[in-house]
Amino acid sequence: MTVFFRQAKALVRLSFLELWRRNDVFGLLILALALMVPLSMATPFGATGASRYLDEVALLLLWGFSMFVSLGVGSRLFRPEFERRTIYPLLSKPISRGCLVLGKFLGAVCASWSALALFYAVFVGSVLLRGGSLSVELAQGVALHFAFVALAVSVSMLGSLAMTPSANLTVSSIALVGMFFFGRRLPEYAGTLSAPLAWLVRLVYAMGPHAEFFDMRQRLVHGWGAVEGRVLAAVLAYGIAYSAVCLMLSAAVLKRKRV
Amino acid sequence: MDKVVSIERASKAFGRIKAVDDLTLSLGEGEIVGFLGTNGAGKTTTIKMLLGLERPTSGSVSVFGGDPADPATRARIGYMPEIAYYYPYLNARELLAFYGGICGLDSRTIRERSEELLATVGLADAAKRPLKTYSKGMLQRAGVAQALLADPPLLVLDEPFTGLDPLARIHFRELLRDLKRRGKSVFFSSHELGETELLCDRIAIMKEGRCICQGPVADLAGGGDRNLERLFLEVLEKGGAK
Numbered sequence: 051m052t053v054f055f056r057q058a059k060a061l062v063r064l065s066f067l068e069l070w071r072r073n074d075v076f077g078l079l080i081l082a083l084a085l086m087v088p089l090s091m092a093t094p095f096g097a098t099g100a101s102r103y104l105d106e107v108a109l110l111l112l113w114g115f116s117m118f119v120s121l122g123v124g125s126r127l128f129r130p131e132f133e134r135r136t137i138y139p140l141l142s143k144p145i146s147r148g149c150l151v152l153g154k155f156l157g158a159v160c161a162s163w164s165a166l167a168l169f170y171a172v173f174v175g176s177v178l179l180r181g182g183s184l185s186v187e188l189a190q191g192v193a194l195h196f197a198f199v200a201l202a203v204s205v206s207m208l209g210s211l212a213m214t215p216s217a218n219l220t221v222s223s224i225a226l227v228g229m230f231f232f233g234r235r236l237p238e239y240a241g242t243l244s245a246p247l248a249w250l251v252r253l254v255y256a257m258g259p260h261a262e263f264f265d266m267r268q269r270l271v272h273g274w275g276a277v278e279g280r281v282l283a284a285v286l287a288y289g290i291a292y293s294a295v296c297l298m299l300s301a302a303v304l305k306r307k308r309v
Numbered sequence: 310m311d312k313v314v315s316i317e318r319a320s321k322a323f324g325r326i327k328a329v330d331d332l333t334l335s336l337g338e339g340e341i342v343g344f345l346g347t348n349g350a351g352k353t354t355t356i357k358m359l360l361g362l363e364r365p366t367s368g369s370v371s372v373f374g375g376d377p378a379d380p381a382t383r384a385r386i387g388y389m390p391e392i393a394y395y396y397p398y399l400n401a402r403e404l405l406a407f408y409g410g411i412c413g414l415d416s417r418t419i420r421e422r423s424e425e426l427l428a429t430v431g432l433a434d435a436a437k438r439p440l441k442t443y444s445k446g447m448l449q450r451a452g453v454a455q456a457l458l459a460d461p462p463l464l465v466l467d468e469p470f471t472g473l474d475p476l477a478r479i480h481f482r483e484l485l486r487d488l489k490r491r492g493k494s495v496f497f498s499s500h501e502l503g504e505t506e507l508l509c510d511r512i513a514i515m516k517e518g519r520c521i522c523q524g525p526v527a528d529l530a531g532g533g534d535r536n537l538e539r540l541f542l543e544v545l546e547k548g549g550a551k
Contacts, residue, residue, distance in 0.1 A: 056413050057411050060406070060408075060411050061410075063407065064396065067399060068396070068398055071398040134394040134395070135390055135393045135394065136394070136396065138362070139452070139456070140411065141360070142362070142383060142388035143383060144384035144413060146380050
């Protein structure tokens, strides 16, 4: 257990150093500050109540940034190891491929969470600047957002074993952004299609990563209140289960992969 | 002499291509064995089997009597790849800290070993520079340091002299001799016949997946005007087992 803890710690540190030395996050953070601070001071048409729509814009930016960061980190987990040939010294060390997958996942999740925490710090700052207050539903939204980031990392990590980082980023983004915006409409859409296509759409709905489950933006913006605890638990369980399946698939792919 | 590496009639096929064919080879404690051959002769596949990265299609490969696919066996192997473009955003000290963690070493050991090894391979002054600014030879030296980090009793080196300048070569040769004196075993593949002749106790020459010649360097290339280069050319021309 001690050895695995040390291995995981090394992989987490590696992911942190890679993320924070690439400067992407700093660029996004500056962009977030540049957009959110003016938004927090704006009172469109003098209507103070309209500020909640500014929250919607800010939250959408936050989701976009977090998706960019988590998919970027996840998509670079394995393929560059093969391209740089660092996979050889890595796999020649006393670490099993299963532990490597788990350690890399933990590293990527922790690194992405650190960036998300900073983005939320900026968001919360902008809310407080406008005289808003922190709420239970904000805490729930943050928890679900963090869970979503773990799911996004697991999806892109699986892709990183088969695709180049740019191809993986594109495919994972289409899957997650598509589900985020259109996921909830898929069953309804399937109803309007003829048999083979309808089955395909239902299959996508059944297998796809349901990013929309984790999205509490509307509740936060319109003040619809917190969700029930069991709903929150179910969505978190879905995120954990989906990530676990992706991890197991990644471990199976890496075990069979010729290096 | 205890067997550190034991390869018994090992073959490895990729589809219809036999990368390694019926190879039998061993390495004893405190021995340096050079593994020679032209490109595509099966040297890298053999090394991958030694590291548990490939399983032999037939025959067996064992290291310290264990399966190299087992992490516990690999804990006793230090491996340096031919060319690895180590994480460009890390510096040498961070690279060693990373590999030390993967080896399961504690922070104090990592710190002490890193300082010692960075001085040994001549990277102490460049330890804080990002690896992306390193030359090929410096990356090679960082590779040596990561291979030695856990103080393994067996070193497997793939083309260790690639990219090293003459001074670094001499220094590296001395380092390997010192490791041998300390009872470490070294198995390395190389195209550098001169270095191999100077360093190795035994050599094995591969051609098209088969070992066509193996034995002590002194016996094979040590008499009169014979040298390893001449022997190498002779056995490659003949191609038969010796």
